[in-house]
Amino acid sequence: MHAALLAAVEETAEHVNELPVPPIVFGLGAFAGLIGLLLFTFAFRSIGSRH
Template sequence: MHSVLIAAAEETAAHGSELPFPPVVFGVGAFVGLVAMLLFTFAFRSVGTRH
């Protein structure tokens, strides 16, 4: 049982860090997504005062 778990852990460690894109792409994507949410929120900042 332990040898099976150790073999699975070694295989995961050898192949676990493969990403579909470089890490920079994930950072830029997160930044763009957060800025888009910020702009969306900023666009509706005065809706509550008009009603």
């Protein structure tokens, strides 16, 4: 039983999922998205004082 378990673990350990883009692109995309949300929020900063 241990041999079968070790064989299954070795098979899953060798399987590597490659990312479609380099990891830095995910970080830059997240940063750009958060900056976009910041600017969107900043655009509505004085809505409450208009009325």
